[in-house]
Amino acid sequence: MSRRSRKRASNGQQGRSKNYGRTRKAKSDGDKTPESNKSNGRRSKANMVILLDSDPDYVEMESKAVVNYISGYNPMGFTLAGRVLSYISNPRNDGRIGLVILDIEMKDAEGNSVDTVLELLARKKNIPIAAVSSNNTSENIRRLLELGGLGLLPKAFTMEIFVRFVKNILRHGRSPAWQCNKCGKLVIVNHLDMLKMKPIRCTDRDCNSTDIIEIKFTRPAKG
Numbered sequence: 358m359s360r361r362s363r364k365r366a367s368n369g370q371q372g373r374s375k376n377y378g379r380t381r382k383a384k385s386d387g388d389k390t391p392e393s394n395k396s397n398g399r400r401s402k403a404n405m406v407i408l409l410d411s412d413p414d415y416v417e418m419e420s421k422a423v424v425n426y427i428s429g430y431n432p433m434g435f436t437l438a439g440r441v442l443s444y445i446s447n448p449r450n451d452g453r454i455g456l457v458i459l460d461i462e463m464k465d466a467e468g469n470s471v472d473t474v475l476e477l478l479a480r481k482k483n484i485p486i487a488a489v490s491s492n493n494t495s496e497n498i499r500r501l502l503e504l505g506g507l508g509l510l511p512k513a514f515t516m517e518i519f520v521r522f523v524k525n526i527l528r529h530g531r532s533p534a535w536q537c538n539k540c541g542k543l544v545i546v547n548h549l550d551m552l553k554m555k556p557i558r559c560t561d562r563d564c565n566s567t568d569i570i571e572i573k574f575t576r577p578a579k580g
């Protein structure tokens with residue numbers, strides 16, 4: 358991480374985060390319509406993708422991925438859990454959030470975890486959730502399933518893998534993921550190996566089991 362991004366991270370992310378959203382917004386100002394005033398049924402503009410990670414490099418990469426490769430959606434990146442809480446609780450943003458992707462194990466610069474964000478999202482059942490994590494434990498998988506999460510992406514990942522992850526969720530309602538039936542950990546699957554029909558092995562070096570099951574992420578009931 359560069360010294361510059363480290364400094365910005367410690368200053369809190371709101372200013373920087375907003376820029377990502379603004380880049381895209383400026384482009385679409387031409388065909389702007391007052392969506393919020395429309396009264397025909399539910400609003401269809403849930404096009405904001407919230408990205409939360411204590412690592413600003415991940416937030417930056419994920420934001421770029423959404424801006425450049427996920428058409429119709431705008432990223433809103435954060436490194437502080439508190440900022441995401443205010444953003445999601447703000448009534449102005451009701452119906453605007455299409456997806457929240459967070460690092461399920463993060464601790465931000467203010468010492469906060471994602472727990473309060475997850476609690477808020479559990480109450481707002483209509484906001485889809487997905488997670489990334491550098492810790493592929495069965496506990497994290499269970500937690501995400503309980504929350505009605507739609508996907509769990511193991512870190513580290515490239516922008517290409519992240520784009521596929523987000524597109525799967527937005528288009529198909531879930532991103533496929535695999536779990537070792539023996540040790541319970543999330544299995545990092547090499548997609549090329551899958552295409553070649555190679556047997557999937559547990560990525561935990563001490564386990565190496567080939568008893569791999571697909572995780573059943575399902576969209577939570579709209580509430």
Ligand SMILES: [Zn+2]
Nearest residue numbers: 537540559564
């Ligand atoms: Zn295993």
